[in-house]
Ligand SMILES: Nc1nc2c(c(=O)[nH]1)N[C@H]1C(S)=C(S)[C@@H](COP(=O)(O)OP(=O)(O)OC[C@H]3O[C@@H](n4cnc5c(N)ncnc54)[C@H](O)[C@@H]3O)O[C@H]1N2
């Protein structure tokens with residue numbers, strides 16, 4: 001039997017990284033940066049007011065208070081967006097709005113609440129010291145600073161930073177194009193009336209959702225009956241020119257395991273047993289004239305789901321030019337559970353209050369328990385059981401956070 005690491009390495013070796021692409025800011029959300037983002041401007045871009053109030057020379061309001069106010073001439077208004085360059089006369093003030101550029105000579109702002117709100121002359125009741133209520137040019141970011149590193153995923157806050165840094169376009173990791181094909185005569189679409197022996201095809205919507213939630217692009221999907229000729233024809237020329245094809249079902253030892261039958265005959269796909277649970281039967285190789293990489297996942301729903309996390313995610317990351325390994329975290333088990341020796345067990349667990357417990361039944365057909373899970377606990381092959389208090393390694397689930 002192959003180890004998980006051996007199989008993962010064989011899969012990653014099937015693909016070459018796709019070149020990064022440039023996208024407009026509006027299309028960057030959720031994408032992974034392929035290059036550092038460098039600010040083209042200082043942030044703030046100019047000294048400006050943090051409050052609606054009066055721009056002053058601090059020396060002119062020294063000692064001002066409610067009991068002993070200072071009265072100054074108001075020389076005019078500066079609103080946010082005023083592009084003129086104002087100079088503040090000594091002994092005078094200007095009304096200034098939040099975000100408006102500070103006039104030359106001013107070094108503090110008295111908020112309007114600390115005044116009588118005067119328009120021609122104003123009574124100020126705060127001894128604003130130099131720098132008070134100001135936002136200084138470059139105090140947040142300097143032009144030329146690397147504001148975001150390659151490898152970081154663009155979230156709304158980072159998108160705002162890229163925009164503010166006046167960078168209209170960024171280089172991002174390519175989104176691999178993926179096709180999903182479910183196989184099996186027993187499968188029907190959700191919403192169908194089920195005959196005895198039929199089940200709803202849940203792997204296809206699950207894998208489509210995983211592909212999209214993992215940031216890849218779905219370029220084709222469908223279902224194939226256990227018909228070797230039809231399957232061979234489809235796999236010889238998968239529509240949509242995907243970078244990766246995923247199938248589910250038909251890879252174990254059954255008489256109607258058509259994926260295995262067809263692809264074994266092609267001589268380009270290798271089927272292996274991997275020392276893991278669930279997800280033991282696996283296959284991978286290339287199909288068609290374009291030699292498109294293919295990963296054949298087992299049909300049992302939880303096996304397919306776990307295999308996606310353990311094997312397909314690293315392939316998608318490698319295609320995107322990112323390090324294949326996903327980051328893991330750790331947590332303490334709040335209860336014990338047994339694990340099969342000789343295989344890595346990916347226990348579906350719930351992380352709550354900083355501790356983990358199995359999410360329920362661990363059968364590879366049990367979607368009820370899968371749906372409650374937040375992580376996969378990775379229990380290595382040498383471990384026969386997890387005890388309460390043990391530290392376990394956790395693989396996050398795609399789409400969980
Ligand atoms: N004699 C052996 N039998 C089995 C072995 C074995 O080593 N020797 N391995 C078992 C393990 S482990 C797994 S995992 C499964 C893998 O089976 P296949 O990949 O061939 O998948 P199927 O036989 O087509 O289906 C298995 C199971 O999953 C259901 N299924 C399939 N596709 C879907 C779908 N799209 N949506 C929902 N459910 C699906 C299917 O109805 C079956 O119940 O093989 C074991 N057997």
Ligand code: MOO
Pocket residue numbers: 276277278279280281298300303304364
């Ligand atoms: O490996 Mo199968 O995936 O145990 O059900």
